[in-house]
Amino acid sequence: MNGAPGCSPGERGALPKRRWYRGVFATSSPMGAGSSFLLRKGWVAVKDVEALRSEALAGIAAALDEATLERARVEWLGRKGPLMDALRGIKDAPAAERRDLGLALNRLRDELEAAMAARQAELRETALAVRMQAETLDVTLPGRPRALGGPHPLQLAEDALVRALRQLGFRLAEGPEVESEELNFEALNIPKDHPAREMHDTFFVADLPGYVLRTHTSPVQIRSMRAHAPAPVRIITVGRVYRRDDDVTHSPVFHQMEGLAIGEGIGMQHLKATLYEFCRAIFGRDVRIRLRPSYFPFTEPSAEVDIGCVFCGGNGCRICKGTGFIEILGSGMVHPHVLREGGYDPQIQTGFAFGVGVERIAMLRYGIDDVRLLFQNDLRLLRQF
Numbered sequence: 001m002n003g004a005p006g007c008s009p010g011e012r013g014a015l016p017k018r019r020w021y022r023g024v025f026a027t028s029s030p031m032g033a034g035s036s037f038l039l040r041k042g043w044v045a046v047k048d049v050e051a052l053r054s055e056a057l058a059g060i061a062a063a064l065d066e067a068t069l070e071r072a073r074v075e076w077l078g079r080k081g082p083l084m085d086a087l088r089g090i091k092d093a094p095a096a097e098r099r100d101l102g103l104a105l106n107r108l109r110d111e112l113e114a115a116m117a118a119r120q121a122e123l124r125e126t127a128l129a130v131r132m133q134a135e136t137l138d139v140t141l142p143g144r145p146r147a148l149g150g151p152h153p154l155q156l157a158e159d160a161l162v163r164a165l166r167q168l169g170f171r172l173a174e175g176p177e178v179e180s181e182e183l184n185f186e187a188l189n190i191p192k193d194h195p196a197r198e199m200h201d202t203f204f205v206a207d208l209p210g211y212v213l214r215t216h217t218s219p220v221q222i223r224s225m226r227a228h229a230p231a232p233v234r235i236i237t238v239g240r241v242y243r244r245d246d247d248v249t250h251s252p253v254f255h256q257m258e259g260l261a262i263g264e265g266i267g268m269q270h271l272k273a274t275l276y277e278f279c280r281a282i283f284g285r286d287v288r289i290r291l292r293p294s295y296f297p298f299t300e301p302s303a304e305v306d307i308g309c310v311f312c313g314g315n316g317c318r319i320c321k322g323t324g325f326i327e328i329l330g331s332g333m334v335h336p337h338v339l340r341e342g343g344y345d346p347q348i349q350t351g352f353a354f355g356v357g358v359e360r361i362a363m364l365r366y367g368i369d370d371v372r373l374l375f376q377n378d379l380r381l382l383r384q385f
Ligand SMILES: [Zn+2]
Pocket: 309, 310, 311, 312, 313, 314, 315, 316, 317, 318, 319, 320, 321, 322, 324, 325
């Protein structure tokens, strides 16, 4: 301890102040020949209270922030501080001095607490003033609006397709994107040696033999039929499909929407009427449609569906390649093999199906000429919708 017996006042003055008092009171020893403190059994003389007072007030005044002030509070007013030591020492003081000493020390405690509070208020005010200076806020500036997201053009197209078919009484059905080869191919009349299987450049699942990333949404047709046969079904399904294509008009992941209706007495006329209403909902009331004979393994007969070119009104332009028509979907009457796979008797129930690429609809609706733009998440494109 620095306040060890025998220290001269000169040496004492060179010590850090806060350790000086600590030493005096902690050791309860005389400070040496020149000490003004009369310490006996840990009590301090009344005349020495003034020295304690000036030291403590200087310590409080020296605190330049609240943390330092808090340290000063612990140091001077804390349970192990000199004031508490002195208060505890009153009982050891001579009876004649005890009353005055108690009064003086209690007055000192009140004074120090008031000084602490005053200094704290002062420091807070200064800190606030500094902050106000640093963080000038112009409340007249306009606010910063939070940026809101918007639906992706693919989502917009998908919503429009689903809405159009829901109005015609179709119910939304779902299926997995990792699909069995059986549902993706065989049940849809695409056997292993079928040339259409060559057209589907398929992603196989390495750790799951017999499974593929579905190459079309048609497996959902089989799933829905098997869930409902022999009752009639009228469903739409929409979602991601996968093929190993990648160019201006093909992306390895793309979206299909398809519809299926099965029941007794359903014929080509129902297909055509449904497609007509569907196309009018998507492309406008005045749209014209045209069915061309085509081939798909899962429908017989099959038809490609064209709409009158929405860009030139049928006069012929670059986009319709001068024909006045744009191909938008494939359709047909459900193949008897597919009906049987779904649990229906083709002699009793018949049905139609059609499928459309969501990207193609989005590109036509919004005049986008490269399918890959839809997957690049470039805000310059997306902000236009
Ligand atoms: Zn055209």
